[in-house]
Amino acid sequence: MHHFSRIDGALHAEAAPLEAVADAVGTPAYVYSSATLKRHYGLLREALDDHKAALGDALIAFAVKANSNLSVLATLARLGCGADTVSEGEIRRALAAGIPADRIIFSGVGKTDAELAFAIDAGVRQINIESGAELDRLIAVAASKGAAPAIAIRVNPNIGAGGHAKITTGGATDKFGVPIEEAIPLYARASASPHLTPVGLACHIGSQITTLAPMEAAFHTLRGVAETLRAQGHSVARLDLGGGLGVPYHGQTDLPSIADYVAMCARVLDGLEVEAAFEPGRLLAANAGVLISRVIQVNQRADGRRFLVLDAGMNDLMRPALYDAFHDLVPVRPREGELQAYDLVGPICESTDIFARDRMLPPMQAGDLVAFMSAGAYGAVLSSEYNSRPLVPEVLVDGDRWAVVRPRPTYEDMWAREPKAHWLQTLP
Numbered sequence: 001m002h003h004f005s006r007i008d009g010a011l012h013a014e015a016a017p018l019e020a021v022a023d024a025v026g027t028p029a030y031v032y033s034s035a036t037l038k039r040h041y042g043l044l045r046e047a048l049d050d051h052k053a054a055l056g057d058a059l060i061a062f063a064v065k066a067n068s069n070l071s072v073l074a075t076l077a078r079l080g081c082g083a084d085t086v087s088e089g090e091i092r093r094a095l096a097a098g099i100p101a102d103r104i105i106f107s108g109v110g111k112t113d114a115e116l117a118f119a120i121d122a123g124v125r126q127i128n129i130e131s132g133a134e135l136d137r138l139i140a141v142a143a144s145k146g147a148a149p150a151i152a153i154r155v156n157p158n159i160g161a162g163g164h165a166k167i168t169t170g171g172a173t174d175k176f177g178v179p180i181e182e183a184i185p186l187y188a189r190a191s192a193s194p195h196l197t198p199v200g201l202a203c204h205i206g207s208q209i210t211t212l213a214p215m216e217a218a219f220h221t222l223r224g225v226a227e228t229l230r231a232q233g234h235s236v237a238r239l240d241l242g243g244g245l246g247v248p249y250h251g252q253t254d255l256p257s258i259a260d261y262v263a264m265c266a267r268v269l270d271g272l273e274v275e276a277a278f279e280p281g282r283l284l285a286a287n288a289g290v291l292i293s294r295v296i297q298v299n300q301r302a303d304g305r306r307f308l309v310l311d312a313g314m315n316d317l318m319r320p321a322l323y324d325a326f327h328d329l330v331p332v333r334p335r336e337g338e339l340q341a342y343d344l345v346g347p348i349c350e351s352t353d354i355f356a357r358d359r360m361l362p363p364m365q366a367g368d369l370v371a372f373m374s375a376g377a378y379g380a381v382l383s384s385e386y387n388s389r390p391l392v393p394e395v396l397v398d399g400d401r402w403a404v405v406r407p408r409p410t411y412e413d414m415w416a417r418e419p420k421a422h423w424l425q426t427l428p
C-alpha cells in the first residue's frame, strides 16, 4: 500500500498535488512519499518485534542501492533504520544521512582494499565476505591497522530466485557468495585469524521474490551451516537474511505479506538464538516513489499503432530496458473517454527506450501529466545523463510539504563537471 491517491480527480503524493510539483520542478521528476517509507519500515519493525524470541533484536538495514537519496536515507535513519551498503560511496552516504556506523553492513562481491580500509576505519557493524580471496585481503588490510573487524560469510545456498534472471543472485553459477562446502572451512580460517571477528553468516538469493518457498529453503540451509559451525566450536551470533521480498508492481494481491515473511523467518530460526538482520531495499522504497512525466506528443501511425512519446526516457527509468520490468502508468488527471492502446516510449535514440506496449489508457494529449508508479526503488539511482539530458530531479513529500532533494542540474552545471583539456581551452 502507498500514499499516492486521487483528490478531486487529480493524483497526489500524500497531500501534495503532483500537478503543482510538476509545474514547480518540471518533468521528468521522481516524487517520494515519506509516509509510505515510514509505513513500510513500521510494518517490518512491528513484525520483527513480534518475533523477538526467534529473531533477537533484529536489525533492519535498508539496501542503499535501491534508493540512495540523502533525504530518503535520513527519513529512514530517524526511525532507527540501518543500511546495507555495497561501496565506500554508499557507506559515506549512509553516514552523511545520520545512520550510525554500528548499523551499517558492508556487502558486495568486489570490495577494494581501499574500501575495506575505509569500512574498518568507519567502524561499520559487519563486513560480509563473499570469497576466500576477499577474506585474505581483508586479513591483510586489518592486520596493517591492528584491527579485528566483525565479519559474516555470505553463503551461496544454490537456490536462486527473483523476478527476472538478471536479478537472481543465489544460484550456483551466480557470482555472489561462497558455496556451502567452502563456507565452513572459510569460517574456520576467519576464526583462526587474530585480525577478524567472525560474527555469523549472510545470504541474499535474489530480488523481487514473490513466494516464500525459495527463501525458506535458503534460510534452512543457512541454519544448517550455522549448526555445523557451532558443532565445530565456532561462535555464530548473527544471521543476515538479506532482502529480496517482492512488491506488487501489477497490483497483485497474492504476494506474501511482511507479517507472513517474518513469521516464516522466525519459524526457520526458532531456537537457534541468533540476532537476525534484514536488508530490504525494494520492499521499503519501491511503492514510495513515482516518476512523473509529460506527454510530448502522440504519434499516430496509419496502421493504428499509437506511440505515447514521453519526456521521460530509459536514462531516467532504466528498469524496463534493463530487465523488462513492468511499471503501471497512470494519467495524473485522466480525461473522459474510451480506453485506447498506447505504446509508451521515451525520446532517447535507442530502440530499448520503450517502457511498454499496448497499454490501455484514456485518451491522451500532448502536455498531459502521467506517473509511472512503484518507481521508488532502482529508479533514480540508475539514472544517467545519456543523450545529454540533465539528471532527473528528486522530490520528497511529507504531508502537504515537499522539497527538492536533488535538483535538476543546469546545462552550465553539467559542462562545469567536464573541464576542457588544457590544449583545447583556446580557439585555434
Ligand SMILES: *Cc1c(COP(=O)(O)O)cnc(C)c1O
Pocket: 063, 065, 066, 084, 107, 108, 204, 206, 207, 208, 242, 243, 244, 245, 279, 280, 281, 282, 283, 377
Ligand atoms: C540488492 C541487495 C539487497 C536488496 O534487495 P531488494 O530486492 O531490493 O530487497 C539486499 N542485500 C544485498 C546483499 C543486495 O545486494
